[in-house]
Amino acid sequence: MCATNINLVFSLEALVAGQIYPSTTSPTSRSSSPQSAPSKPSPSVLSWNRYGFTKGGDNITIWTAGQQRVVDTATYFARGYLSQGNYLSNTTENRANLIIQPDSVNYTFANSLTPSAACPLYESGDTSSVATTFRASYQPQIANRLNQYLDGLTLNATDIGVMQDLCGFETSLNGNSQWCDVFEDEEWLDYEYADDLNYYYGSGPGNPFSATVGFPWVKAVSELFALGPNETTPGALGLWNTSVSESVYPLSLTAPDPRRKFRSSYIVAFRGYVALERLACTTTPANTTVFHLANTTPDPVPTELFVRVRFNRAPFVIPGCTSGPGSTCPLADFTQYVQTTRAAAAGDFVQMCGLQNISNATSDATFFTVVDPESLQTVVPLNYVVGTTNT
Ligand SMILES: *[C@@H]1O[C@H](CO)[C@@H](O)[C@H](O)[C@H]1NC(C)=O
Ligand SMILES: *[C@@H]1O[C@H](CO)[C@@H](O)[C@H](O)[C@H]1NC(C)=O
Ligand SMILES: *[C@@H]1O[C@H](CO)[C@@H](O)[C@H](O)[C@H]1NC(C)=O
Ligand SMILES: *[C@@H]1O[C@H](CO)[C@@H](O)[C@H](O)[C@H]1NC(C)=O
Ligand SMILES: *[C@@H]1O[C@H](CO)[C@@H](O)[C@H](O)[C@H]1NC(C)=O
Numbered sequence: 001m002c003a004t005n006i007n008l009v010f011s012l013e014a015l016v017a018g019q020i021y022p023s024t025t026s027p028t029s030r031s032s033s034p035q036s037a038p039s040k041p042s043p044s045v046l047s048w049n050r051y052g053f054t055k056g057g058d059n060i061t062i063w064t065a066g067q068q069r070v071v072d073t074a075t076y077f078a079r080g081y082l083s084q085g086n087y088l089s090n091t092t093e094n095r096a097n098l099i100i101q102p103d104s105v106n107y108t109f110a111n112s113l114t115p116s117a118a119c120p121l122y123e124s125g126d127t128s129s130v131a132t133t134f135r136a137s138y139q140p141q142i143a144n145r146l147n148q149y150l151d152g153l154t155l156n157a158t159d160i161g162v163m164q165d166l167c168g169f170e171t172s173l174n175g176n177s178q179w180c181d182v183f184e185d186e187e188w189l190d191y192e193y194a195d196d197l198n199y200y201y202g203s204g205p206g207n208p209f210s211a212t213v214g215f216p217w218v219k220a221v222s223e224l225f226a227l228g229p230n231e232t233t234p235g236a237l238g239l240w241n242t243s244v245s246e247s248v249y250p251l252s253l254t255a256p257d258p259r260r261k262f263r264s265s266y267i268v269a270f271r272g273y274v275a276l277e278r279l280a281c282t283t284t285p286a287n288t289t290v291f292h293l294a295n296t297t298p299d300p301v302p303t304e305l306f307v308r309v310r311f312n313r314a315p316f317v318i319p320g321c322t323s324g325p326g327s328t329c330p331l332a333d334f335t336q337y338v339q340t341t342r343a344a345a346a347g348d349f350v351q352m353c354g355l356q357n358i359s360n361a362t363s364d365a366t367f368f369t370v371v372d373p374e375s376l377q378t379v380v381p382l383n384y385v386v387g388t389t390n391t
């Protein structure tokens with residue numbers, strides 16, 4: 001039996017980090033989702049369904065970067081979250097505290113949700129133009145194929161890119177898109193791979209500074225996990241570099257390998273998120289014959305702590321750390337993995353980014369535990385009541 005007692009949800013689309021302190025009791029008073037919600041449950045509703053919520057009276061804290069669409073996403077996430085379950089029983093106390101960090105500035109250094117902006121060398125590691133080269137290898141053929149059926153209109157490679165994008169955007173907004181049927185399966189596989197190359201070499205493992213800029217918050221999360229739920233106040237995991245994958249990574253610039261797990265559609269899907277879960281598991285004793293003395297409490301069942309990563313709900317193993325239940329990583333091993341293997345892969349932020357001569361440059365993300373004076377704080381109130389919404 002495992003229950004999550006800290007869970008951090010990072011929405012890659014919007015870089016929202018939420019820290020959640022669920023109660024150990026299972027939620028009993030689930031409400032239907034707000035009527036304005038789309039038929040597909042929102043990530044916040046999914047988070048509530050998976051993790052349960054705090055008892056009424058607790059607040060949640062959400063750290064967000066300051067770009068307006070990101071703050072909006074955090075706000076809607078909070079509203080969805082606060083509209084669920086036993087949060088509704090305490091309409092005066094339940095709040096989300098939004099801590100809004102300066103966005104894409106260079107004076108926060110590693111203490112940021114947008115640290116790449118403060119790493120001057122990061123851009124030099126971005127070779128996502130290889131995706132443009134790959135697109136040129138298939139888009140003209142698609143245009144030629146479609147042009148056979150057209151009279152008075154000639155499509156070129158640029159049009160093909162936009163038409164394939166429209167399939168994704170329209171499907172997300174409307175639930176379907178007739179553009180999708182225009183293209184053949186092979187053409188979608190090429191489109192998929194172009195995006196994989198774009199993210200892999202732009203901001204993923206193919207950018208040598210990705211691990212450097214992502215590491216400070218991975219380290220901060222691992223420290224939060226090690227401290228535990230009551231001690232906290234308000235790419236970088238190396239998931240795509242395993243020994244079995246030597247022939248898969250780095251991604252080929254010309255030929256998609258179907259064995260690759262790095263697929264941008266899994267990771268940066270619309271409303272996509274990464275969840276880092278801290279699991280407290282009680283082990284069932286092999287010998288269930290337990291003797292109790294009257295008026296005594298039995299010894300507590302031992303609890304062990306584990307860490308699991310999920311991408312959009314799907315569990316994703318941490319390389320070399322799978323000895324826990326369901327291939328989870330024991331918390332102590334996770335801490336060790338972050339402090340040794342990942343620290344070595346990332347290097348020091350200040351050194352790697354060439355900031356040695358900036359006297360106040362920092363390599364540490366401390367915003368989880370120390371409120372950054374540059375941040376703004378706002379409170380998102382509980383604004384839904386059961387079955388209705390005021391938006
Ligand atoms: C709401 O939460 C506050 C703070 O924890 C608590 O004092 C109060 O009793 C709660 N009210 C209800 C109706 O549960
Ligand atoms: C929750 O946040 C509200 C608004 O900031 C505050 O008044 C209340 O004391 C907080 N409750 C708890 C339990 O921290
Ligand atoms: C931040 O950006 C400004 C404007 O480009 C530049 O003048 C300054 O040197 C940069 N600071 C750091 C620490 O990189
Ligand atoms: C570092 O110093 C600069 C210049 O004084 C300031 O603008 C910036 O906010 C400081 N950054 C940090 C993280 O202290
Ligand atoms: C396709 O045509 C448009 C409109 O004429 C033009 O702007 C674009 O550069 C063309 N793309 C290519 C790849 O030739």
Ligand SMILES: *[C@@H]1O[C@H](CO)[C@@H](O)[C@H](O)[C@H]1NC(C)=O
Pocket residue numbers: 228229230
């Ligand atoms: C956290 O604090 C609460 C309230 O004081 C307590 O009931 C709970 O056992 C604590 N949890 C841990 C993991 O220490």
Ligand SMILES: *[C@@H]1O[C@H](CO)[C@@H](O)[C@H](O)[C@H]1NC(C)=O
Pocket residue numbers: 205238241242345
């Ligand atoms: C990938 O793993 C190998 C073997 O563990 C290691 O030597 C290499 O530095 C890793 N690469 C990155 C980018 O982490």
Ligand SMILES: *[C@@H]1O[C@H](CO)[C@@H](O)[C@H](O)[C@H]1NC(C)=O
Pocket residue numbers: 287288289
């Ligand atoms: C369980 O423990 C009891 C008491 O020590 C013992 O008598 C019994 O044989 C054990 N059962 C098993 C299946 O090991």
Ligand SMILES: *[C@@H]1O[C@H](CO)[C@@H](O)[C@H](O)[C@H]1NC(C)=O
Pocket residue numbers: 354355356357
């Ligand atoms: C730091 O300053 C020293 C002395 O001015 C200079 O030699 C060195 O190149 C500078 N390093 C960086 C990374 O800018």
